[in-house]
Amino acid sequence: MSNTKTALQVTDFDFYGDSLVALKDNSTGEVYTAINSVLRGLGFKDEQVRYQRSKWINDISISKGVLKFNIPTNKGNQNSECINSRKLPIALAKINITKRMIRDYPNITHRLELYQDKCADVLASVFIDKQNISNIDMKPITDSLNKIVALLENQESRISKLEEYQHQQTSLPEPTYRKPYNPWFRKMSPKYTLLEEHFHINRGSLYRNILNELENLYDMDTQQIQADYLYENNLTSCYPLEPYEYSPKYRDMIEQIVNSNLIKYGIASEDDPITSKKHITIFDTPIEEICTK
Numbered sequence: 001m002s003n004t005k006t007a008l009q010v011t012d013f014d015f016y017g018d019s020l021v022a023l024k025d026n027s028t029g030e031v032y033t034a035i036n037s038v039l040r041g042l043g044f045k046d047e048q049v050r051y052q053r054s055k056w057i058n059d060i061s062i063s064k065g066v067l068k069f070n071i072p073t074n075k076g077n078q079n080s081e082c083i084n085s086r087k088l089p090i091a092l093a094k095i096n097i098t099k100r101m102i103r104d105y106p107n108i109t110h111r112l113e114l115y116q117d118k119c120a121d122v123l124a125s126v127f128i129d130k131q132n133i134s135n136i137d138m139k140p141i142t143d144s145l146n147k148i149v150a151l152l153e154n155q156e157s158r159i160s161k162l163e164e165y166q167h168q169q170t171s172l173p174e175p176t177y178r179k180p181y182n183p184w185f186r187k188m189s190p191k192y193t194l195l196e197e198h199f200h201i202n203r204g205s206l207y208r209n210i211l212n213e214l215e216n217l218y219d220m221d222t223q224q225i226q227a228d229y230l231y232e233n234n235l236t237s238c239y240p241l242e243p244y245e246y247s248p249k250y251r252d253m254i255e256q257i258v259n260s261n262l263i264k265y266g267i268a269s270e271d272d273p274i275t276s277k278k279h280i281t282i283f284d285t286p287i288e289e290i291c292t293k
Helices: 035-042 046-060 088-093 100-102 108-125 140-165 184-200 203-218 222-232 246-265 287-292
Strands: 008-015 018-025 031-034 068-072 076-084
Touching: 008 068, 008 108, 018 035, 018 068, 018 108, 031 035, 031 068, 031 108, 035 076, 035 108, 046 076, 076 088, 088 108, 088 184, 100 108, 108 287, 184 203, 184 246, 203 222, 203 246
Parallel strands: none
Antiparallel strands: 008 018, 018 031, 031 076, 068 076
16 A cells, blocks of 8 residues: 655555555655566566666666665565666666576566566556556556547547538648557667657757768768658658658667767767667577476
């Protein structure tokens, strides 16, 4: 149970069958979760829990979001390292899935992907109301939002029909533009966050610097590329990197710029998973290891 009158709210929440600990620092509004509960939820045993926890605590970026709190455990109240919801996606992205881990923890890849996709969002939602949230889909809120969206869509439809009737001789109203989902953005977002924190800039400033670096390194006219993209897709505006996100060539250029600077400024190492394109799979297991099983 959580007490909203105290400086620290502590509660358990269910995440796909795992019982995780959520904390809210009422003085700052930051939401945290216990590092040990996350690592055990991934399936790690005690030795790996201690190893991964030590890496997070000593990481120059992740450690900025780690604090110790006195929370209830199976052994009574103890000081435990906790990570805030903003740093959790970065920490999960930096877990290196080795061949030995795949052998010792066969479900680790699936569990890690689930935690990377959902855990930070669910953690942030635990304290939206004053009750312990066990339904990670937050169905009541989702239903309310869907009703609002349906109402707005109905109103928008009626307005559009009225405009069409009044302006039959003119072009049809331009539809509201929504940026299409691109899985590459999910891959790059933690890297963008690391660079923003290192240089103390916002996302818009980072995008401008990436575009300038494209011009410096590859002699590209980024303004013309954007103009061509808008014309070809019948748009009047777009997000800064959108003309490049759907081109394999441009994606490789941007990823090279981002990865090289993460390494250059000591934010990540060359063998850090966040700067590597290689996936460790079961097919990397040496034949002799398979034969001895």
